[in-house]
Amino acid sequence: MCGRVTFAAMAALASCTYGPIHTVVELENAVARPSSHVFAMASIWKRKRDPKGFLATFPDGGSAKIVELEARVYVIDVARRVVVRVAQIPGFAGIPKPKSVHINGWQGGDLYFTLFGYGGSGWHGDDVSDARRLFYRVSPGGNVEPVEQLPARLESAAQSGPTGDPPFLRLSRGHAEIDIGIDGQPRSSTKKARVFIDPETGEPKFDPVPSPAVLKSEPLRKQN
Numbered sequence: 001m002c003g004r005v006t007f008a009a010m011a012a013l014a015s016c017t018y019g020p021i022h023t024v025v026e027l028e029n030a031v032a033r034p035s036s037h038v039f040a041m042a043s044i045w046k047r048k049r050d051p052k053g054f055l056a057t058f059p060d061g062g063s064a065k066i067v068e069l070e071a072r073v074y075v076i077d078v079a080r081r082v083v084v085r086v087a088q089i090p091g092f093a094g095i096p097k098p099k100s101v102h103i104n105g106w107q108g109g110d111l112y113f114t115l116f117g118y119g120g121s122g123w124h125g126d127d128v129s130d131a132r133r134l135f136y137r138v139s140p141g142g143n144v145e146p147v148e149q150l151p152a153r154l155e156s157a158a159q160s161g162p163t164g165d166p167p168f169l170r171l172s173r174g175h176a177e178i179d180i181g182i183d184g185q186p187r188s189s190t191k192k193a194r195v196f197i198d199p200e201t202g203e204p205k206f207d208p209v210p211s212p213a214v215l216k217s218e219p220l221r222k223q224n
Contacts, residue, residue, distance in 0.1 A: 018049035018065055023202040030178050031103040031156045032169045037079040039171060040111055041178065041195075042101040045070045045088075045202050071101035073113050073138065074204055078169060078180055078193050081206050087136065087144045089115060095132045096120050105156030109140035112150055178204075 028042040047068040073087040092098035095117035104112040112135065119130030135147045170181035176199075182191035194207040 017052045019052050021047055021049050021067055023047055023200065025176070025197045025202040027173060027176065027178070027197070028101050029103050030171050030173050031105060032171060033106055034155050034157045035168060037168055037182075038075060038077050039169060039180075040086075040103045040113075041074045041076060041204060042103045042113060043072050043074070043197075043202075043204075044098070044101060045072050069098065071098070071115050073101070073103065073111070075111065076195060076204065078182070081193070083195065083204050083206065085203070086111065086138045086142060087113070089136070089144075092117060093134050093146075095134070097126045103156070104135075104150055105154030107151045107154055111138040112136065112147075112154060113138070114150070 024046045026044040026046075028044060030039055030041045032039040045068075046066055048064040048066050050064050069091055071087075071089040071092055072085060074083055075086050076083050089101075092101075092115055095115060097120045098115065098117040100116045102114045102116065104114055106112070115132075115134040115136070117132050118126040118128055119132065120127040135150050136144055137147050138144050168182070172179040172181075177194060177196040180193040180195070182193070195204045196207060197203070198205050
């Protein structure tokens with residue numbers, strides 16, 4: 001009897017396999033820079049293998065295997081139709097149970113963002129008593145460095161307005177895309193753009209639509 005049970009358990013274990021590696025991206029937030037046609041976008045970028053097989057409830061059998069994990073930050077210039085990855089933090093800088101990456105805003109030319117997560121482990125889950133927050137600054141030249149805390153005042157906006165004439169940007173974030181209205185809300189705007197996540201690379205790209213009429217934009221520099 002014992003031999004039969006052991007054999008069955010081994011067979012079940014053998015049936016718990018993983019599929020091919022694929023890319024998954026979670027859009028976290030998008031923040032417009034006030035009075036501009038520029039916004040920043042944060043995402044969690046993963047390369048993972050999904051579980052396959054019978055033994056889905058065995059520890060880790062029902063969980064995807066994460067091959068690579070990064071927090072990524074992009075600056076997107078709608079006027080120039082340019083997307084620049086300005087920061088990528090491999091492994092969430094060692095946070096054991098990463099949860100989010102969040103754009104906080106700008107001060108001068110510097111962009112600030114936050115990584116958040118918990119201590120813990122795969123066996124014991126999140127240790128909510130051990131919250132982890134790491135703050136970063138991206139300089140106009142593309143240098144990324146950790147900082148002790150965020151500045152007291154940061155510029156940010158869900159829309160880059162002024163509210164008068166003309167509106168500059170209105171953002172509407174979906175699961176894997178951001179719709180952008182230039183002269184009004186995205187649904188009613190006659191001048192619009194759209195950024196979507198490429199399913200193969202996980203990188204944001206502009207839809208191939210005519211470039212909207214926009215104002216003067218600032219040059220962007222890629223992270224070194």
